[in-house]
Amino acid sequence: MPTTALPSLTELENPQEFIARHIGISADDEARMLPVIGSASRAELIDGIVPAAIRRSAPMRLPAAVTETDALAELRTIAQKNQVLRSFIGQGYYGTHTPGVILRNILENPAWYTAYTPYQAEISQGRMEALLNFQTMVCDLTGMAIANASMLDEATAAAEAMTLAKRSVKSKSQTFVVAGDCHPQTIEVIQTRAAPLGITVLLADSREAWDAALDGDCFAVLAQYPATSGRIDDLRADVAKVHAKDAAFIVAADLLALTMITPPGEFEADIVCGTTQRFGMPMCNGGPHAAFLACRDAYKRSLPGRLVGVSVDAHGAPAYRLALQTREQHIRREKATSNICTAQVLPAVIASMYAVYHGPAGLTRIAQRVARYTAILASGLAQIGHAPRETATFDTLSFHTGDQTDALAARARALGANLRVYGGDWLCVSLDETTTRADIELLWRIFAGDGGAVPTFADHEGATPRIPDTLRRTSAFLTHPVFNTHKSETAMLRYIRSLSDKDLALDRSMIPLGSCTMKLNATSEMIPITWPEFANIHPFAPADQLQGYAQLDAQLRAWLCEATGYAGISLQPNAGSQGEYAGLLAIKAFHASRGESHRNVCLIPSSAHGTNPASAQMVGMQVVVTACDAQGNVDIDDLQRACAKHGDRLAAIMITYPSTHGVFETRVKELCEIVHSHGGRVYVDGANMNALVGVAAPGEFGGDVSHLNLHKTFCIPHGGGGPGVGPVCVVEDLVPFLPGHATAGHGAPVGAVSAAPLGNAAVLPISWMYVRMMGPRGLQTATETAILSANYISARLRDHYPTLYASANGHVAHECILDLRPLKDSSGVTAEDVAKRLIDYGFHAPTLSFPVPGTLMVEPTESEPLAELDRFVEAMIAIRGEIRRIEEGVWPRDDNPLKHAPHTAASLLASDWSHPYARELGAYPLAALKGSKYWSPVGRVDNVYGDRNLFCNCLPIDAYEAA
Template sequence: MSKKTLHALTGEEQFVRRHIGPDQAQQAHMLQYLGTDSVESLISQTVPENIRLPEPLSIGRSQTEEEALAVLNKIAQKNEIYTSYIGMGYYPTLVPNVILRNVLENPGWYTAYTPYQPEIAQGRLEALLNFQQLSIDLTGMELASASLLDEATAAAEAMALAKRVSKNKKSNIFFVSDDVHPQTIDVVKTRAEMFGFEVIVDQADKAPEHDIFGALIQYPSTTGHITDHSDYIAKLQEQKAVVSVATDFMSLLMLKSPGEMGADVVLGSAQRFGVPMGYGGPHAAFFTTRDKFKRSLPGRVIGVSKDRTDQPALRMAMQTREQHIRREKANSNICTAQVLLANMASFYAVYHGPEGLKDIAERIHRFADIFALGLQQNSFTLAHDHWFDTLTCEVSPEARQEILSRANTAKINLRTDLNTLSVSMNETTTVQDLQVLFDVFCGEQHGLDIQALDQKVVNGDIQSVPEALIRTSTYLDHPVFNQYQSETDMLRYIKRLENKDLALNHSMISLGSCTMKLNATAEMIPVTWPEFSNLHPFAPKDQTAGYQEMIQLLSDWLVNITGYDAVSMQPNSGAQGEYAGLIAIKKYHESRGDGHRNICLIPSSAHGTNPASAQMANMKVIVVACDKQGNVDMDDLKAKAEEVSENLSCIMITYPSTHGVYEETIREICDIIHQHGGQVYMDGANMNAQVGITSPGYIGSDVSHLNLHKTFCIPHGGGGPGMGPIGVKSHLEPFLPGHAVTGGAENGAVAAAEFGSAGILPISWMYIAMMGSEGLKQASEIAILSANYLTQKLAAHYPILYRGQNNRVAHECIVDIRPIKEETGISEMDIAKRLMDYGFHAPTMSFPVAGTLMIEPTESESLEELDRFIDAMVAIKEEINKVERGDWTLENNPLVMAPHTQDDVLQEDWDRAYSREEAAFPLPYVRENKFWPTVTRIDDVFGDRNLICSCPPVEAYT
């Protein structure tokens, strides 16, 4: 009997085998079907030889799950968790365990995709609608979005909205109050610089002195001050300015809402509603405005519509505003939300209910009042007379030094400015914490009695909230916020919503360009380690050594994988990565005296975020044609590059192409752009077909963003979080994003925190560590193998739109439904909805070519799952054939009636041309693992004509 090697017995490649779906036998079967004898042979037929890497990656060997977790845990231990009172929009919070275990740690929630197919996304859509209702109620506004990336980004989007809707068309000035959070001011300035706006930062009362199109104020201010802005807002609006207010959910449980003050836009972070600080993210920002501005709202909006049977149904509303449709005319380039985090915040509100939330807010405020009284009794001077949770006191340099020394000994972080110290109370603060704070500020001999101070607060000895600012309006009256306060009820509510959603824990999600691959459990575990989740983003660097080491290792790996020289982790979405990369290009040109270079060439096949990002970087977009094979039309590229040579800034190109092929002219494209003085931006959406085989830097690109939520296994979270770090060649490194709070402020920030959503970076660290050099390359190879196998199988039944050399595709293929629709009337929409009855999420629909389906199987799906999907597509084609033959009419067939709910197939009067069995169980495997959509085909037009973006009354569902 032959014995296995010790290497095999120790399981050093165990994770690679588990991440990659097809085993050796299945790979051999697929290769045989494709008529080739090895993966290497397939790659040589598919990937142009002149871009294949000459050397393997130098990541190292693959680590086992246990090894990688042990190494990362050792790194995490180097982080020191001090008690944080820094505030500035980030607060320690208590994640209810029922939400921690059943949402944040539950693949039913974190592996779902963006709800573009709403019939199988009603659960997360309801949670997002709850988030919108929460946002509307607390801010006192009329309309809310489904979340944005962070508070600073939301403020920048508010400035852009103000410019779009302001009636002061002549002004180019945006005013920012100097008591807005500094990281927010930083991001707003960056955005304004790109748009060519002037930003004035000054005391709020100076705003009316300027001719402005908009203003941003903070309530409560960054140092804790609260004041009634009603008159101020009205005065600015009389001058035709649009006024935005950055605020805090927790404070609005006690304070008069900005909507009641007359604000036009209200924004902020929902982080302290049960989402860990995570060294900066991910967190959901909220954004609310007036109904009349709905067409200018950035980001996504969830709306209430109805399905085919007139039942209420939820969907993403007003999608015509999205950049995939409007491209450079879109409101924003942000094509994602922070869905998982918005859901957590909305569940936090549902679980605590209005009374529970108010108790938390009042406790936080009570601690601030007690602390204020104690400080005043010890002769401290407070900077403000009124506050909610944050106290700022003026201290001498000597006292400051003593206080900070005692704070360090007590492992406490305070907010420190030049002449002040600030303390922000939070949900986790206790009486014991307050005692320690008094010791830190006043010395241990202070003699303060917390109970006595509390009694004085109760007796009204301190009036920290003026009568006019005490909230009197109600909030969260909807039943959803008032009936799930027991853990049993909450658990079942979360489960009920989860059951309405199809996620990766049910079946493959074959979305082209979106790379819905395995998000391994071992990768997710470190996210909730306190050493990673409980750090404030502005904690001193000497307390975050573990994060610095982990981020540096990850950066080094990404540099090796991409062929670039440096990486910035700041962008917290792919679209924001594009924006940061274009800014680097723009600043590089300016540094060389070429600031006039402002033209961005973009192939017609590009992602919609590309032209939207170029517009945000104030570039002029010129579209380059594609030929009949889907490749960049080289003649058109050469002509346009020549024509705009003096003003050419860059090209934005995706590789492999958005059409799913390795264009053989890619090196020539890079050379042409460089010859005309431009830079090459390579969209990183399709890196899953590059890693270990080729790289953007090796091909000749200058900058790329990396979708860590695609290639590097951060899960999509139902439509966010994401991460979009950028890699650059050395000449662009000086122009990477900086950060006003944590250093490197010479370049403006693009996100609120220095490292974006740092709390999810351990996921990608774990993935790369466990895959190693060989495993990463194998992942790319098997993604290509699976895509070609699936393509070849489907080609016998459907037209395939584009192929590369040797008739191969890259990691995805495009199925052309247009001829089928011409012949039968059945559309790509009908196929997408019918796939739900077979238990599958639809492929990417009508992108990048209208009337098509783009399919990407990834490396993580086994041959059995690929074949199940293929069988479903073949069976659907047979159903289409029945319509074509006249067996079924175009109005009465399972495709146009799809998807079928339980109520649908159980209705008493069944007048369909097909059976109930054909409707619900079209193939035998479906019966074994049936997923039931909870609504039938949704009426999109009705939803947009009757826009409702808040929770409908209960009777609407009965």
């Protein structure tokens, strides 16, 4: 009887098991796909696509793959090196309680965190309703007319407020006045932003300096409310003085405090910004947190960021959509209001749901409790000789502690608490939602010293909030029913579920968006983000308490350097757009260090992402557009002419590689050499890095700077449009010009670009887990499989929708652009019609009309199984068959399944069906859909109506129906 060979122990341990879980294509699938493409092997395919001149010189030196269990255990050991003390630092970051129903059903729910940016409105109604709630919450609490659907962090929001004011006011001044009692990290980010724009930041660090500054020339001012030291100022007279100069008054406000103190809109502030962190998001060592930006109605068309508005669908029903998109980068390019194309959608949804969960009464109760505890703490400390400086405060007290400052801070740490050292000889103590009676008693013990008498809670319990009557809020807020209806957890759970049911995310189907890389966000990668050792850390805690984060930062930077071929990386930028901005600042600072500040021309090919020219404009560079040839490649001859013309003014070129058109350009090394020969630096946009990892490295083939999108290549989920992380990577001579963070003690020639030293730190474990579980072999296989899948789709659809751009051998990179433009002449069908009809087939549309109008850009990623790729192909072929019936005259051009897509259940059940196609075809264009059908909650949304009738907060239905 034959014996069966035992498998090896290594096979049984299977350290590379996760690779097959992440990559959806099996060896059998690959064997079926390659003949369709016309390649004998995957290696032959890659050799025919990736130019030999740019192939990696050596394999990536990364740790070998480990199992999910082992990776989690290793990361847990790193996390435990962080010390979680009671944090009383404040400075814009506070302890908070995330309601369990929100934690489990939103933050940890792939229906929410795997959704894409809501550009396709019909399949994004749930998250857009949550974002509309966010905008309403911000408008109500600030008293402002309009708010956007989140910014990256409070400091970035303040910088955007500065430039919004500059665009909007009549004053021609170049001076921006900032109160010295703003959060230090906000001041630093503003200074970084202002310098290349020629804006002078005047820091008024005393009341006398503030008064003098307001008497001088400026286009806007910024005040913190309450101040970083805790003081609450009456700003009404200051606002009037600023308005008399045709300048704007900006307030950085605390939303929780605004439940108790007069909202800025009621004293005529022009712009209000801040963070929603304390509305249910942990401190997360600085991020991700949704910031907000609100303004007066007159500024709305210049307001940066995303704006959710209310429109109507094809059946006249209310529907949500992103409004005023003509402000955005891909349309206005260097004239855009901002380069930010990532919001903080998932944290914004959590903040809005926190307000829905608590309602106005609950938020007020939390704020009153914080204010009462602050008053009690102040009363007890005054009893033992530490009376706070300010009398009007909400949650923060400041004490002049002189030469006792360091000793008291050290005593606090020894007793398990962090206080904030402010200005060298002051201590600040900030309370929050998580503060307890025990915390108050601990703080009294800290200040009383060894053997000192400690106040008793009962003796001070009657202390009243330290908010003057003249600054008390009297107006109502959050009056809309959504904030007053879902009182029980049952009701809240069902509301959250009802919204997620309206949306299409990766938990339901493939999202084949070109350029956006909607790959698997594995559960094991997501688990660590809520570990207390990562979540409950203050970004400005002492460095010895952040050793776990320091190790995570160092390891991830080293791994990303190995993947990209660069010498240094900063993880501080909290979005790809911020990475672009930081990279261009590095190039600008490098030229300045060599006495070449006059180099200010940035060459950008016409095919580039819209954020590229917007970022160049933000750092004060002049954008010069260079041509592309008929195949979508950078026109090298035109590039040479541009380099020669601008000569000693050339600062940089920004290219995307593989190109935005989805091909590997064969002359990229030559391009880099041409730019370098004229003294310029090469910026390689890392948006398509998922087609390079393990195969080629931009730092090796000529790039000087790249940013990465960790929410694309390295598996941080899109979260409905954010959070993101945009590390900036540079070659050796640019390492000194990576962003610094003086507030955290890390000064550098280029200042901070994000509020926190490590940006969106709490999502970095996701990418760490991905790299650790994939190893070098797995990462390269993922890249090659993504290229394989894109070429398979392109080949299968070749006879139905030609691929617009391809290499000489007909291949594409990791994405392909399907050319639908001829269909408009033959049938009247547009690419948008096909995108909407795909919803009826259960798919999110590919990228619509970018980078070429009238096209669809498809990116399958390596994570999708062959069955899903085939399902998408079959849907596209079936749609082409429907278009053919229009071309043949079977259906009219204006009355067919594509023009009426997506079909809602209500429209299909209407009694007056009069279309020339069967209801069943509208509902179930493929028989397989009968077993599992996604129903669009609304019909085609009217974009024009939405912009002409702009409603951006929760209004009663009859209000916008009447309009």
